[in-house]
Amino acid sequence: NWEVFCWGANNYNQLGVSSSILASQKTPMHIEGLGSSRPVMVSAGERFACILLENGSIGCMGSAANGAMGDDNTTDSIGIRWPQLPVGRTAVSIDLGDSHACAILDDFSLVCWGINNAGQIGTGNATSENVLVLTQVLDSSYQVVGVTTGRTNTCAWLKNGSALCWGLNNYGQLGIGNNTQMLIPSWVKDHQINPERRIVSMDTGGYQTCAQYD
Numbered sequence: 001n002w003e004v005f006c007w008g009a010n011n012y013n014q015l016g017v018s019s020s021i022l023a024s025q026k027t028p029m030h031i032e033g034l035g036s037s038r039p040v041m042v043s044a045g046e047r048f049a050c051i052l053l054e055n056g057s058i059g060c061m062g063s064a065a066n067g068a069m070g071d072d073n074t075t076d077s078i079g080i081r082w083p084q085l086p087v088g089r090t091a092v093s094i095d096l097g098d099s100h101a102c103a104i105l106d107d108f109s110l111v112c113w114g115i116n117n118a119g120q121i122g123t124g125n126a127t128s129e130n131v132l133v134l135t136q137v138l139d140s141s142y143q144v145v146g147v148t149t150g151r152t153n154t155c156a157w158l159k160n161g162s163a164l165c166w167g168l169n170n171y172g173q174l175g176i177g178n179n180t181q182m183l184i185p186s187w188v189k190d191h192q193i194n195p196e197r198r199i200v201s202m203d204t205g206g207y208q209t210c211a212q213y214d
Contacts, residue, residue, distance in 0.1 A: 002038040004031040004051055012047040014062030018078045033080040034059055045096035050083075056090020058083045058103060066099055066115035067130030074130055083113065084131050097149030102156075103132070104147055107140040110156055118152040119183035120167035126183065138164070138185055150204035156185065161198025163188040163211065171207045 005028035006015050013019050016031050034051060041052040048062030048069070059080040060069050067074055070083025085091060086105065093104040100114030100121055111132040112121035119126055122135040135156075138144055143159035153167030153174060164185035165174035172179055177189040188211075190197060201212040 002040070004034065004039050004042055005029060006031055006044075006049060012063035013076060013078050014044075014048055016061040016079055031061070031080075041094055043094050043096040043101070045101065046098040048096065048099075048101075050094055050096055050101060051080075052091055052094045052103075056092065056106060057085070058091050058094060060101075063099075066128040068099055068101065068114045070101065070113040070130070070132050072131045086111065086132065086134070093147065095147050095149045097154065098151045100149060100154070102135070102147045102149055102154060104144050105140075108143045108145065108159070109140040110135045110138040110142075110144045110147060112149075112154065118168035119181060120149070120152050120154050122154060122166045122183070122185050124184050135185065146202060148202045148204045148209075150209070151206045153204055153209075155188070155202050155204050155209055157199045157202050157211070161200070161214070163199045163202060165204070165209065173204065173207050173209050175209060 007025045007028045010019050037053040037055040039051045040054050050060040064074050064076050069081040071081050089105045091103040102112040112135050113129045113132045116128045144156050145159050147156045155165040157163040166182045166185045169181050175188040176186045198214045199211045200214050
């Protein structure tokens with residue numbers, strides 16, 4: 001019987017209960033309202049959290065600012081919210097940044113939603129999205145197998161071992177060989193130099209990114 005427990009700050013209802021009832025929680029608290037499908041993955045952002053269920057749906061809770069709930073509604077509310085997945089698709093992996101989120105779908109495409117002030121959802125502009133948006137160029141033909149979301153940037157790695165990053169790049173955290181902010185996914189430079197190197201895992205933080213190679 002797999003369950004989800006959360007604890008810590010609750011000033012934006014990110015524990016799934018009213019912040020007026022529970023300002024913070026110092027011990028793990030059971031998350032209710034997920035339905036009958038068991039949870040298989042959880043990810044937490046700055047003011048929200050999302051849970052991936054075995055049936056491929058995603059439940060989120062917390063601040064809805066800038067479309068972080070992915071349900072076409074920016075009004076905060078208590079309890080689980082359900083991002084609107086593309087018709088006929090299910091999610092297989094999720095990752096949350098500070099105020100944006102991404103999900104890999106069952107066809108190995110990538111969708112992202114939430115704040116987009118630095119282009120971190122990769123749609124080619126800096127407009128925040130209240131619903132899930134197919135990240136530009138990363139459709140199913142790219143075979144996305146992993147995604148990592150940082151404070152204001154995102155990276156994804158592909159089945160062939162290559163990687164792309166996008167968003168804020170003031171410290172070179174995109175790995176593209178310069179400090180240019182990118183509004184669409186851009187190839188990590190190492191794979192242009194040595195395509196034999198294959199990425200098997202990545203993680204991006206506030207202003208830096210690391211990758212594990214095979």
